[in-house]
Amino acid sequence: MTGRDPQARRAATLAALIVAQGLCAMFFVGDVIADIGVDVAESRFHLPLEAFVATVMIFGVIYFMIELRRLLSRMAEMDTGLRAARGDMAGVIERFFDDWELTPAERDVALMVLKGIDNETIAAVRGTAPGTVRAQCTRIYGKAGVDGRAQLLSVFMEELLAED
Amino acid sequence: MGTIRTSDRGRAGARDIAVWDPLVRMVHWGLALSVLVNGALTDEDGIVHEWVGYAALGLLAIRLLWGIVGPRPARFASFPPSPGAAVRHLGGIAGGDRTVHLSHNPLGALMVYNIWLTVAALCATGIMMGSLRFFGVDWVEEAHEAAFSWLMISVVLHVGGVLFDSRRSGVPLARAMLTGRKSVPADRPVV
Structure with missing residues (x-):
């Protein structure tokens, strides 16, 4: 090591x-x-x-x-x-999820989406149908006011890069 | 040092904590190697035996200096020799206490000082045997032999202690001396 x-x-x-x-x-x-x-x-x-x-x-x-x-x-x-930065980032993500009023299942899916896991794998991990995951994603994007995966990610990227 | 990171590839729920810096590890394995070489391989009266002995003394000197200037887990202050603490530690083990010590645990600390003292005694008597004044003096030779026997007993106890404490605390200690990181199960209190 x-x-x-x-x-x-x-x-x-x-x-x-x-x-x-x-x-x-x-x-x-x-x-x-x-x-x-x-x-x-x-x-x-x-x-x-x-x-x-x-x-x-x-x-x-x-x-x-x-x-x-x-x-x-x-x-x-x-x-x-x-580690502190990682901890802060986790906190930021939590806050956004709270703001968007995601359900526990949606939070789970959203977190996996942020980590770049594809829908089939998310479905397999959560033991649901891929269609369910797609529907959950659509609701997440709707609540977050974004068009899709890339834009969802950019919400957090912007938070990371923001200067203030 | 002493920083924590959740292990990505290690066991689930284990924290990887950096404890042993590279110098501590090199000195540890270097000393182990020199004991092995001089105890089992070299000719006792040969020049190689003397050189390896000096190397062991050098490693010991480096470690003692590092115990003063080194980072926290390597410093003497992190593992003071305390028989009282060792006895309490034994009581804790008997009572099922599974606290993980980041530096040496109190029993291990005693073993560390014991091995250092024994190696120092071996080197001192060894150098005396090679000197003009003490050449062929019986008690010096006997002390050298006795120190070696005691070192062998200590090594057995040391390895036994490491195996026992690895099982008891759930921290693979030998691996920590190789990688420098103690992988502590999440539910264990840490001192």
Whole structure:
């Protein structure tokens, strides 16, 4: 599921980088530990250099971690925003249906029409004859004051795109 | 993190909640892999065994840092080690409580800290065994063996706990550690 969207991929890449760099840092730290107490001529510069590299890499890891946390919280916010928009849209649809005084059966059919389900399928889902669904649709369009499916949809599209 | 979306393809009436970020998952499976490799595959006295040990220590260090800077479910504050809470949790299980915990449940939290401490002890004694000062010292070697035995017991308990809690809570926990999302049945209270 990590490949679901670009942001999730970015998060996974960042996490992989953190793991890789963390392990590299660990390698240097391990080498520093192994070198302590070993008296080699070159270790006078070797040890401080390794310690420096390890420190730089650890700071890099922390920096990446902060970036990853930011990215994750942005993703969470977007998710919440989308859900809120979806929730609002459901509310808007309900309000229109109330205004048009649709019966419960008509609301059911209207919602399926909005979702783009064809009449035969709606009939099958509701266990009624296709003719019944067609009649219900006609009543829905009449109550809504539109000509058909496309116009019914446009009522809600307009609501979505309206600027005020 | 911690966001909810109704699952489109999952089970009907289940909420998918993002809990484990990619870093938590990579560290988890990386650590599991390094335990498996070092416990079963590598030569105990070999250099590969040492490298894998250092890798495990590195993963642990990453996770500990992430427990401070990471998002909420990954943070230590979301699963404090509390024996009292664990006992209450056990009582709740006995009483048929089916609350779902978004981070680790109190028992699982204890297991997490236990495994981290055990891995840390393994790494520490392992490094000591390779050092000049402690090379061939008996108690260090014995401590390394003991820590490994304890780790194996812990892993069995951990897997058992995951299987048990997946059945009890109805949340497939192993899958959550793979996908990052806990799929919580709609009728379960969430903490």
